[in-house]
Amino acid sequence: MAFLTIQWENLFDAQLAWESLPFVLQGMTYTISLSFITMGIGLVLGLITAMGRMSERDWLRYPARMYISVIRGTPLLVQLFILYFGLTVIGLTLEPVTAAVIGLSLNVGGYSAETIRGAILAIPKGQWEAAQSINMTHWQSMRRIILPQAVRVALPPLANTFLSLVKDTSLLSVITVPEMLYQAKIIGGRTFDYMTLYLLVALLYWVICTLLNIVHERLEKRFGRYVA
Amino acid sequence: MIEVTGLRKHFGDTEVLRGIDLQVKKGDVHCVIGPSGSGKSTLLRCVNLLEIPTEGTVRIGQERLEFGKGRVKEQAIRALRSKTGMVFQRFHLFPHLTVLQNVMEGPITVKREPRAHVLERAERLLDKVGLAEKKNAFPESLSGGQQQRVAIARALALEPDVLLFDEPTSALDPELVGEVLKTMRSLAEEEQTMVIVTHEMEFARDVADEVLFIDEGRVVEQGPPSRLFTQPSAKRTQQFLAKMLEASR
Ligand SMILES: Nc1ncnc2c1ncn2[C@@H]1O[C@H](COP(=O)(O)OP(=O)(O)OP(=O)(O)O)[C@@H](O)[C@H]1O
Numbered sequence: 001m002a003f004l005t006i007q008w009e010n011l012f013d014a015q016l017a018w019e020s021l022p023f024v025l026q027g028m029t030y031t032i033s034l035s036f037i038t039m040g041i042g043l044v045l046g047l048i049t050a051m052g053r054m055s056e057r058d059w060l061r062y063p064a065r066m067y068i069s070v071i072r073g074t075p076l077l078v079q080l081f082i083l084y085f086g087l088t089v090i091g092l093t094l095e096p097v098t099a100a101v102i103g104l105s106l107n108v109g110g111y112s113a114e115t116i117r118g119a120i121l122a123i124p125k126g127q128w129e130a131a132q133s134i135n136m137t138h139w140q141s142m143r144r145i146i147l148p149q150a151v152r153v154a155l156p157p158l159a160n161t162f163l164s165l166v167k168d169t170s171l172l173s174v175i176t177v178p179e180m181l182y183q184a185k186i187i188g189g190r191t192f193d194y195m196t197l198y199l200l201v202a203l204l205y206w207v208i209c210t211l212l213n214i215v216h217e218r219l220e221k222r223f224g225r226y227v228a
Numbered sequence: 229m230i231e232v233t234g235l236r237k238h239f240g241d242t243e244v245l246r247g248i249d250l251q252v253k254k255g256d257v258h259c260v261i262g263p264s265g266s267g268k269s270t271l272l273r274c275v276n277l278l279e280i281p282t283e284g285t286v287r288i289g290q291e292r293l294e295f296g297k298g299r300v301k302e303q304a305i306r307a308l309r310s311k312t313g314m315v316f317q318r319f320h321l322f323p324h325l326t327v328l329q330n331v332m333e334g335p336i337t338v339k340r341e342p343r344a345h346v347l348e349r350a351e352r353l354l355d356k357v358g359l360a361e362k363k364n365a366f367p368e369s370l371s372g373g374q375q376q377r378v379a380i381a382r383a384l385a386l387e388p389d390v391l392l393f394d395e396p397t398s399a400l401d402p403e404l405v406g407e408v409l410k411t412m413r414s415l416a417e418e419e420q421t422m423v424i425v426t427h428e429m430e431f432a433r434d435v436a437d438e439v440l441f442i443d444e445g446r447v448v449e450q451g452p453p454s455r456l457f458t459q460p461s462a463k464r465t466q467q468f469l470a471k472m473l474e475a476s477r
Pocket residue numbers: 239244262263264265266267268269270271
């Protein structure tokens with residue numbers, strides 16, 4: 001049979017993989033730090049946007065809706081292109097990493113806003129009333145009573161957002177951010193062995209995501225401990 | 229202590245409260261009875277301003293507010309509300325906080341009292357409602373009766389002038405009703421001022437200084453339980469009491 005005659009070392013050259021590892025791991029520092037930084041900024045944006053989206057004031061609600069709609073209705077890659085290449089037309093040249101931070105943060109903000117809003121709305125009205133009955137202000141109720149409960153509801157979808165984000169950082173290779181895939185492409189080009197490098201990168205992504213999943217499960221237990 | 233006059237509440241076109249007067253002296257217990265949809269909950273919610281009355285005045289102690297004459301300030305609402313404590317039919321404890329934290333939350337977050345001070349009071353209150361040993365439990369691990377007693381402690385922690393109860397035992401399994409009523413009885417003995425919406429006629433008869441029968445947003449009849457339960461003068465009160473008596477058989 002044909003595939004038995006495949007030369008496995010053409011597909012994955014372990015020697016090369018091992019030698020390229022330090023170089024690819026350098027890229028991984030970008031992958032990981034950009035993921036955490038943009039998740040952090042994105043969550044803050046998402047929280048603010050969710051509040052705006054639920055506000056009774058039109059001038060807060062409409063922009064929030066528009067922002068969410070645009071982010072969710074356009075591809076991340078196109079958003080990154082616009083930030084990195086498009087803005088030069090109006091004389092704004094962003095560093096690759098700057099464009100990456102802005103683009104990914106805005107993206108996470110748009111997606112997490114809907115998650116956070118849904119989680120807040122999922123908390124029963126009785127909780128607001130009980131908070132009000134002990135004379136909390138709207139913000140005290142939100143901060144002390146509603147958000148802590150909403151975190152539990154939002155955690156699984158936010159964990160998904162984060163996993164997508166980690167994997168989406170690979171898109172940054174096209175705007176020359178030296179993250180994992182970018183590094184792999186460089187070595188691949190130099191050695192004419194793309195396959196080994198891509199397999200190596202895939203393996204590394206998979207390891208990161210698996211570790212993150214374990215963290216997620218821990219967090220879920222921690223936040224859910226009050227549920228009988 | 230409490231004085232409500234000419235209280236009206238509209239929801240859109242429907243008038244739910246049609247001019248209610250209520251006077252409760254310090255240390256008195258008033259029980260409110262009446263058919264479903266008559267406006268009992270709305271009355272309580274207007275007293276602690278979870279709903280803003282359309283018209284009328286509410287006074288508790290020195291705090292007085294008049295409604296229907298322009299916007300009332302949030303600050304004034306909160307000042308009046310701070311005189312009240314509310315116990316809901318479905319408890320509404322904060323599920324992410326322990327029993328002790330539930331009780332301490334108001335004094336610490338809202339009144340900014342020193343923690344040590346609040347802790348001592350919270351433990352005393354939990355002891356009073358018979359749940360001292362449950363202080364580190366989360367609400368969802370407790371029975372309904374226990375949860376409601378925590379809710380009472382939570383309301384008491386803010387040292388309100390008046391406690392408002394909205395059918396505090398209606399959501400409980402029958403065998404758990406007694407423990408909550410017992411707690412409420414002991415509060416009545418300590419002269420805690422209370423307004424209680426309830427269907428527990430026996431309890432009302434024993435504990436209330438005054439019973440109000442409400443129907444269609446009006447106080448149809450009111451008086452001491454000894455009179456209202458035995459010789460109701462209004463026809464509707466008689467019918468309602470007869471129905472309640474039948475239901476309890
Ligand atoms: N937020 C609201 N919006 C519109 N209508 C309301 C609202 N709250 C209460 N109502 C209406 O007001 C009337 C009185 O309600 P309320 O809850 O005060 O009655 P109740 O006497 O407490 O009844 P129950 O014994 O069933 O608890 C009902 O017809 C109800 O549908």
